[in-house]
Amino acid sequence: FWALSGKFMPMVGLFFMLAFVNTILDSLKDTLVITAAGGGAQVIPYLTVYAVLPSSLVFLLAYSYASQRFRRQTLFNGIVAVFMTFFAGFALWLYPNHHLLHPTSWAEGAAASLPLGLDGLVGMVRNWTFTLFFCMSELWGDVCLGLLFWGLANDTTSLADAPTLYPLFGLGANLGFAVGGHTPNCRAPHTPARARCPAQFFSGPASHGGSFTWEVQSLMAVVMVFSLPKDAASTRPKKSKQSMGEIYRTLASSVPIRCLVVMSMAQGLCTNLMEFAWKSHIRLLYPTPAEFTSFLGDVSTWQGIVTGLLMVLSPTMFERLGWAGVAAATPQILLYGGGAFFAFVMAPAAAAATASGAAAAAAASAAVLQLLVYGGALLYVFSKSAKFSLFKPAEEMVYISLDEEGRTKGKAAIDVVGSQAGKSGGSVLQQVLLLLCGGAIAGQLPIMVAVYLAMSNGWLGAVGALSR
Numbered sequence: 071f072w073a074l075s076g077k078f079m080p081m082v083g084l085f086f087m088l089a090f091v092n093t094i095l096d097s098l099k100d101t102l103v104i105t106a107a108g109g110g111a112q113v114i115p116y117l118t119v120y121a122v123l124p125s126s127l128v129f130l131l132a133y134s135y136a137s138q139r140f141r142r143q144t145l146f147n148g149i150v151a152v153f154m155t156f157f158a159g160f161a162l163w164l165y166p167n168h169h170l171l172h173p174t175s176w177a178e179g180a181a182a183s184l185p186l187g188l189d190g191l192v193g194m195v196r197n198w199t200f201t202l203f204f205c206m207s208e209l210w211g212d213v214c215l216g217l218l219f220w221g222l223a224n225d226t227t228s229l230a231d232a233p234t235l236y237p238l239f240g241l242g243a244n245l246g247f248a249v250g251g252h253t254p255n256c257r258a259p260h261t262p263a264r265a266r267c268p269a270q271f272f273s274g275p276a277s278h279g280g281s282f283t284w285e286v287q288s289l290m291a292v293v294m295v296f297s298l299p300k301d302a303a304s305t306r307p308k309k310s311k312q313s314m315g316e317i318y319r320t321l322a323s324s325v326p327i328r329c330l331v332v333m334s335m336a337q338g339l340c341t342n343l344m345e346f347a348w349k350s351h352i353r354l355l356y357p358t359p360a361e362f363t364s365f366l367g368d369v370s371t372w373q374g375i376v377t378g379l380l381m382v383l384s385p386t387m388f389e390r391l392g393w394a395g396v397a398a399a400t401p402q403i404l405l406y407g408g409g410a411f412f413a414f415v416m417a418p419a420a421a422a423a424t425a426s427g428a429a430a431a432a433a434a435s436a437a438v439l440q441l442l443v444y445g446g447a448l449l450y451v452f453s454k455s456a457k458f459s460l461f462k463p464a465e466e467m468v469y470i471s472l473d474e475e476g477r478t479k480g481k482a483a484i485d486v487v488g489s490q491a492g493k494s495g496g497s498v499l500q501q502v503l504l505l506l507c508g509g510a511i512a513g514q515l516p517i518m519v520a521v522y523l524a525m526s527n528g529w530l531g532a533v534g535a536l537s538r
Contacts, residue, residue, distance in 0.1 A: 085242035088214045093250025095207035097366050102200040105359040106183040108177055111350035112190035115497035117204050126490040127204045132480050146218055156206050164199045172196055187505035216485035220466050224477055229470045236463035237384030244381055248374025326468055329532040333486045336529035340404050340491025343522045345503050347415050348446035355443045373451045380459035394537035397464035398530055405526035407449045412519045415441055
């Protein structure tokens with residue numbers, strides 16, 4: 071290990087900064103979209119399909135073109151600079167003026183005339199500045215944490231060193247998640263614990279500034295400081311004599327690439343369905359922006375702690391369980407833990423029906439809601455921790471054995487578009503079911519659960535095919 075420390079420390083530091091920014095963006099994007107006027111959890115399926123997925127496709131085309139013409143260092147720094155420019159514009163202009171920029175009157179009229187199941191689409195258009203922020207925040211995770219960092223790691227790490235270094239690289243991300251999750255809670259130290267987060271300024275008193283603007287600007291300043299372009303490998307791009315269509319047809323014929331696509335899409339879809347059900351219940355238990363954001367910050371902190379423990383153990387797990395055992399841990403957590411979670415999601419109605427009296431029914435529903443929120447948080451923490459500390463290093467080891475096109479364009483297609491395509495599949499399913507169920511989430515659960523379990527099994531099947 072000490073012989074590899076010269077490579078280890080810079081990569082850990084880079085991963086920390088990228089993950090720190092990602093944690094802040096995750097908390098802010100969910101708070102803005104879910105707690106905004108006309109927003110809610112029902113907006114997220116529409117955002118995923120009609121905003122994030124098209125943005126991912128545009129990025130893939132631009133990246134595929136640029137990767138053949140620019141050095142990796144130029145490409146790395148240029149992409150991060152684009153993100154920094156947007157976040158600066160959002161903090162200084164878009165958010166302070168969002169009440170003037172959002173078409174509130176039109177949206178209220180549209181919501182009144184359209185079916186209930188389309189409320190999420192109206193909310194997405196109504197809060198269009200938050201939609202832009204949501205897209206850029208989603209892309210930050212896929213592009214910077216997934217594509218740029220791991221692409222650099224794959225170019226500079228040998229297959230023999232990967233089982234030791236890859237899990238330990240995540241120690242930087244783990245620290246970033248923990249510190250980033252705690253950062254919003256430290257913005258106002260004299261407020262009560264559950265309200266100690268930037269979102270208190272949505273409806274805070276005049277003594278606190280009366281708005282969220284100052285806090286958004288402060289956190290965006292932190293984001294930009296930690297996003298300053300870093301040095302990356304300065305390899306020259308290799309010009310390909312093939313057209314883009316020929317390159318992607320060649321990639322599609324590769325068995326490892328096909329398995330990686332299935333794994334990425336299954337991961338995106340399963341995560342999308344589970345988080346949709348979980349976050350809709352969080353809003354019921356913590357309805358204010360302050361409570362909602364603070365709870366997500368606490369979850370991020372625990373995610374960092376659990377991820378750190380798993381990362382320390384992961385080299386031993388690779389040695390004892392092998393690649394297949396480690397890679398299968400995350401889909402197994404989602405399959406069995408998610409099955410139990412969705413079983414409890416469908417329990418409140420049954421509990422209310424069997425309880426005698428209104429008071430007993432309300433008490434039963436409240437108890438199940440608490441169980442859902444905290445049980446879902448537990449599943450979220452362990453599935454995310456296993457993804458970053460176990461599944462992601464195992465997945466990246468596959469890329470090391472691929473050729474240049476597979477490690478660049480194939481990885482871009484899988485990391486940026488594949489995951490979002492899986493999330494979009496889950497979102498399309500939710501939209502159709504929301505329309506059929508008149509906007510009620512409970513009515514769509516049986517079909518959601520069936521798709522969730524099928525995709526989890528498909529993910530396990532892809533891991534098995536790669537291990538043979």
